[in-house]
Amino acid sequence: MPTTPIHTTMNQFVAAGDELLIGGLPISRLAERVGQTPFYAYDRELLRSRVAELRSTLPDRVKLHFAMKANPMPAVVGYMAGLVDGIDVASAGELKIALDAGADPHEISFAGPGKRISELRQAVAAGVLINIESFREIDLLAGISRELGLPARVAVRVNPDFELKGSGMKMGGGPKQFGVDAERVPELLAKIGELKLAFEGFHLFAGSQNLKAESICEAQQKSYELALALSRHAPSPVSFLNLGGGFGIPYFPGEQRLDLTSIGKNLEQLSQSAKVDFPGASLVIELGRYLVGEAGIYVSKVVDRKISRGQTFLVVDGGLNHHLSASGNFGQVIRKNYPVAIGNRMNAGNNETASVVGPLCTPLDILADRMTLAVAEPGDLVVIFQSGAYGASASPQRFLGHPEVIEILI
Numbered sequence: 518m519p520t521t522p523i524h525t526t527m528n529q530f531v532a533a534g535d536e537l538l539i540g541g542l543p544i545s546r547l548a549e550r551v552g553q554t555p556f557y558a559y560d561r562e563l564l565r566s567r568v569a570e571l572r573s574t575l576p577d578r579v580k581l582h583f584a585m586k587a588n589p590m591p592a593v594v595g596y597m598a599g600l601v602d603g604i605d606v607a608s609a610g611e612l613k614i615a616l617d618a619g620a621d622p623h624e625i626s627f628a629g630p631g632k633r634i635s636e637l638r639q640a641v642a643a644g645v646l647i648n649i650e651s652f653r654e655i656d657l658l659a660g661i662s663r664e665l666g667l668p669a670r671v672a673v674r675v676n677p678d679f680e681l682k683g684s685g686m687k688m689g690g691g692p693k694q695f696g697v698d699a700e701r702v703p704e705l706l707a708k709i710g711e712l713k714l715a716f717e718g719f720h721l722f723a724g725s726q727n728l729k730a731e732s733i734c735e736a737q738q739k740s741y742e743l744a745l746a747l748s749r750h751a752p753s754p755v756s757f758l759n760l761g762g763g764f765g766i767p768y769f770p771g772e773q774r775l776d777l778t779s780i781g782k783n784l785e786q787l788s789q790s791a792k793v794d795f796p797g798a799s800l801v802i803e804l805g806r807y808l809v810g811e812a813g814i815y816v817s818k819v820v821d822r823k824i825s826r827g828q829t830f831l832v833v834d835g836g837l838n839h840h841l842s843a844s845g846n847f848g849q850v851i852r853k854n855y856p857v858a859i860g861n862r863m864n865a866g867n868n869e870t871a872s873v874v875g876p877l878c879t880p881l882d883i884l885a886d887r888m889t890l891a892v893a894e895p896g897d898l899v900v901i902f903q904s905g906a907y908g909a910s911a912s913p914q915r916f917l918g919h920p921e922v923i924e925i926l927i
């Protein structure tokens with residue numbers, strides 16, 4: 518059967534007749550294969566082609582890391598580990614998944630505020646790079662290095678004195694729990710030297726979900742300059758310079774895809790400068806959402822169809838307990854609808870206004886608020902696109918005690 522691209526920005530998926538295809542399978546058949554709804558499905562081919570697209574646009578010298586908190590499903594991490602140059606973890610739990618997945622410990626870096634002593638010990642024993650976020654971590658690492666007879670590999674996560682403009686979530690600039698304030702980094706570097714930790718470089722991460730290429734370029738430029746200024750205080754040459762990421766994906770009507778070309782050009786210039794300023798160092802960008810977000814869908818089944826005072830509600834078998842982001846409760850200021858389709862009625866046309874709600878007893882449990890959708894009945898499959906990042910693991914699954922969501926990689 519010929520396939521047809523589905524609308525607008527979600528053109529990574531196609532339909533055959535009424536059925537959305539994922540990994541080449543019609544959605545109804547995939548649901549049978551999975552054996553239950555709700556489920557998340559992530560498409561290998563889309564993950565692979567996203568990395569290939571980045572590789573072709575970004576300079577060869579820039580290393581690509583996967584920030585696995587965006588999607589820590591072990592099969593996804595295992596697949597990504599074979600495609601990218603390194604994995605960024607944010608806890609000992611994620612570290613275990615990355616190591617189990619076969620990621621090279623030398624190419625794993627560990628960031629996050631409030632690392633527990635046990636986590637720091639595990640990270641030193643594993644031989645991964647630790648992004649220092651406080652003075653406390655330095656003292657602890659010095660002790661752990663002595664005890665284990667292994668020098669801790671460290672980079673300094675800098676809380677810059679600027680923000681990533683236009684970012685969905687700011688994670689640097691001003692007072693922050695992340696990293697060490699830029700003005701105190703020279704003091705920290707002196708301590709790293711005194712305590713003889715293995716200093717490797719700097720990590721700067723200014724924010725997340727940014728669709729403005731100029732803002733990302735500006736942040737990378739400023740991060741580079743800040744790292745250069747700070748490197749004068751470093752106890753040894755910089756071999757690792759992580760310029761962050763923050764690349765966003767389009768979720769809502771009117772959002773434009775990020776322009777990678779200008780980011781690629783900017784990184785090319787920076788990597789040329791780095792040959793002189795940081796000889797032998799690797800420039801790294803770390804991406805979560807951008808790598809995995811568009812490769813995933815969340816699929817739930819219509820359980821009930823209700824009309825309340827003229828408004829149509831499709832009640833499905835999973836909601837914010839599985840997909841907090843789509844409900845608008847994961848840091849969004851204004852709730853907007855993720856792209857949604859009735860996955861087994863792709864050809865029906867969009868001919869009614871309906872709200873898709875989950876089964877939880879809270880008015881926050883909305884997956885689609887008054888959207889134009891194909892007319893759906895109980896048993897139909899509701900698909901939420903752009904669901905490959907900050908989905909299952911970023912949702913309160915135990916809330917109300919419904920069954921856990923299943924995740925598959927196809």
Ligand SMILES: *Cc1c(COP(=O)(O)O)cnc(C)c1O
Binds near residue numbers: 724
């Ligand atoms: C969350 C996080 C990322 C990933 O952010 P995305 O917006 O998903 O790309 C990268 N680096 C650090 C330090 C993070 O905390």
